[in-house]
Amino acid sequence: GAVVSQHPSWVICKSGTSVKIECRSLDFQATTMFWYRQFPKQSLMLMATSNEGSKATYEQGVEKDKFLINHASLTLSTLTVTSAHPEDSSFYICSASARETQYFGPGTRLTVL
């Protein structure tokens, strides 16, 4: 149980384009989903917290107009990186929680050329 999928697993795009990443909880309903960013050999940095049907709460320093989050249902959240630039290249991981435990997706490696 508690399986979280993420799609795509990797993406390469040109600078200036937008990229959408999907996060799904497959066998449970997630009241809250989280989006993290992880640079090589570093810890997970929380970007935003999203609850189904409400606006996401962004961490300090994260641009909400650049990283658009939509949490349309209890099993799906999307992160759109708008006008991506090379500095946005990173490993993006979502997690979903039903109660206090977070279960992580497999991550999406984004490379912006």
Add this chain to the structure above:
Amino acid sequence: GENVEQHPSTLSVQEGDSAVIKCTYSDSASNYFPWYKQELGKRPQLIIDIRSNVGEKKDQRIAVTLNKTAKHFSLHITETQPEDSAVYFCAANTATSGTYKYIFGTGTRLKVLA
């Protein structure tokens, strides 16, 4: 803001020896402390967790201890095996506007030498 400190950043042990990773948290209201194992390029996997009403929890070769007064919690791995080599993250929950989120430690890279 709230934070979690984790030590050591790297740890090398001989196969069969024990490994201990320590974390300290700042939010006295934190009441849930999970530990995750992350292999290179993969997702963090929950390996054990502890709630604030318990001082110790064990699952086979893995144990976690919690000292609420000192705001310390530790991961203990006994009889280490090469497959235990990975990065381990501790976390503590913290509440913001009614929603709990995690604050992660900086990670410990564990190498088990065969």
